[in-house]
Amino acid sequence: MLPNTLAQEMPRALQHLLAREEQTDMTTLPRRSFLKLAGAGGLALGLYPSLASAQAPAAAGLKPFEQPTAFVQIAANGDVTVTINRLEFGQGVQTALPMILAEELDADWAKVRSKHGSNNPAYADPLFGMHLTGGSTAIKHSYTQYRELGARARAMLLTAAAARWNVDVKTLRTQAGWVLGSGGRKASYGELAEAAMSQPVPEKVTLKNPKDFRIIGKPTTRLDAKAKSSGRQNFGIDVQLPGQLTAVIARPPVFGAKIASLEDGAARAVPGVKTVLRVPLDRGAEGVAVVAEGYWQAKLGRDALKLQWDTSGVEKVDSEKQLAQYRELAGQAGPRHFDADMAPLANAPHTLEAEFVFPYLAHAPMEPLNCTVQIGDNGAELWVGSQMPGLDGMAAARVLGFKPEQIKVNVQTAGGGFGRRAIATSDYVVEACTIAKATRAAGFNVPVRTLWSREDDIKGGYYRPMHLHRARIGFNAQGQVLAWDHTLVGQSIISGTFFEGMMVKNGIDATAIEGMREPYPLPMRLTVHHPKQNVPVLWWRSVGSTHTAYVMETLIDEIARATKQDPVAYRMKLIGDKHPRHRAALQLAVEKSSYGKKALPQGRAWGVAVHESFSTVVAYVVEASVKEGKPVLHRVTAGVHCNLAVNPRTVEAQIQGAALMGLATCLPGAAITLKDGEVQQSNFGDYAVPRITDMPQITVHVVPSADAPTGMGEPGLPPLAPAFANAIARLTGKTPRELPFKLA
Incomplete structure (x- = not known):
């Protein structure tokens, strides 16, 4: 059964993925449901890459998403970088999640930064056990998680200071990035960070009373406000890697249609065009990818294609007729x-x-869909504003012929999405991987960014x-x-x-x-x-x-x-x-x-x-x-x-x-x-x-x-x-x- 608090919310998209035992704490997917999802298309948590960085000794029973070492980095100068387990695409989690963690860490907010996570298992939703930004769950599901992460990191800093000064940890306190002791002793978080990371991770921590909050609940300027208001914020569409090529796709006018004939000579002759590829698309359709040095060259190449489409095998929906059908059904x-x-x-x-x-x-986000793929001999990396990086990583692994743990998804800030970047088919990620693989086979061993135009996005389903x-x-x-x-x-x-x-x-x-x-x-x-x-x-x-x-x-x-x-x-x-x-x-x-x-x-x-x-x-x-x-x-x-x-x-x-x-x-x-x-x-x-x-x-x-x-x-x-x-x-x-x- 679902917990009472969750059962009261039914039904909510993506909020009731599994029936589960009554419980009040955060959990991951039950084994039976885990196996079902793994067989159905790959949400198998255990298949994601393991944490790359060394972990502090963890208390028995702590899960990856409970480990502060995956979420908190403290530099020698005291800067605190908080890794967010969600996609930032306008909703403000890039600030709100660090606020929650910094509150319990007792950090100096002026020194707090944030960055995106990846398809690492630590960054899965702690309740669902899968990577997800959707269903308005980011703060709701990670509120307690990030508070506990901050409290655990604070406890480790206190333990490190106690060991340095050879005093009882109970005699110490923290304040805005400092550990304070008797007799005027104090040490910055930056000074203690390295030693703190070697301390055992406490399983149980005491959280603040909300009446003592000094960060949570206070109107706070977003950490990305300056970059976005000045035009300096990078989004997935802005990824630039050495040797990178850009691909655009000629898509059929009717969903699921195939290519009847193709003449691509004029497209290949466009300056900057590197190759033209006939590729499978979502829902059984076919398309043509034009790969070039940049978007404009690729677009001109696409415009030069001579294409005829076979729409004979697919239903042709007509809105007026559809409404009449719906009225009859009603x-x-x-x-x-x-x-x-x-x-x-x-x-x-x-x-x-x-x-x-x-x-x-249509979802019509300001940033159209895009995904950059770099294939190596032993794996691949993706740069994409994904709402489901774990699922998209699994899809990429299937297309590219790698094991899931050989795929790294670098989550990028996205310019909107409204659900379009969380899709069970991983359609735009699959297309990008398909094109990158075909481009590599054509002799171009470089990163490939597949980019949708606004028209592609509006017409793209x-x-x-x-x-x-x-x-x-x-x-x-x-x-x-x-x-x-x-x-x-x-x-x-x-x-x-x-x-x-x-x-x-x-x-x-x-x-x-x-x-x-x-x-x-x-x-x-x-x-x-x-x-x-x-x-x-x-x-x-x-x-x-x-x-x-x-x-x-x-x-x-x-x-x-x-x-x-x-x-x-x-x-x-x-x-x-x-x-x-x-x-x-x-x-x-x-x-x-x-x-x-x-x-x-x-x-x-x-x-x-x-x-x-x-x-x-x-x-x-x-x-x-x-x-x-x-x-x-x-x-x-x-x-x-x-x-x-x-x-x-x-x-x-x-x-x-x-x-x-x-x-x-x-x-x-x-x-x-x-x-x-x-x-x-x-x-x-x-x-x-x-x-x-x-x-x-x-x-x-x-x-x-x-x-x-x-x-x-x-x-x-x-x-x-x-x-x-x-x-x-x-x-x-x-x-x-x-x-x-x-x-x-």
């Missing part, structure tokens, strides 16, 4: 998740019927699935829901992956329905259909909550309006006392926004929504208007319950960014559509993202708490769109039923 019987009695619908005093349509969405929701609700004059009959249609992102056995039950993908009914005690019947489509799909920031929150929160608002109740008061009545974190977040947002207390400018209206995802509750109170037929979001007030905010400044930034991404789903052009199997969008000119002029004023308020932190990377996104829609509905009398909004 009228059919199917697997059920909730199965309440629907008899009260027949005699309900009031009924509400609604259909919602959500399009495919693995989208947030298209969904259709249909609801029929019966309720009385007091707003009591008597029966809620709901159908959801959309592709499964889990089916066909090694997560399927754990996250698809009764034919229902747990990630598709997360957020349905919660936190309201509603008598719901939920029917789910997962049609197969020739469109690759994947989790997208906040996963199922991207559509379920919208459906739930707009329908709840409609019932409140239909029964002439204030939407905040109605929600509070439904929530009751069973969800105090929801109440606290909503109350905070209402209070700080002056909802209902101040008069809004003419033409503006309030909108409200609250939603929990990844164990964090976010409530929004917004002000919006409609100008010349277009919806405008003016002001957003957020109430956030994420338990302890390790770095309030990062929490604020995460909410601002997630709210903007949520706004993006509402704006015209925010949709991926297909015609005859081809994606019709290609760049930001026809796949809209918000501009600076779209950014509303956002204020963020966090409910005070000393409880262990919950996730923050994704929870700010889901409630923004429904809050915006509810404001629009109050102005127009009609709730937008389709995203992006279509008001005409």
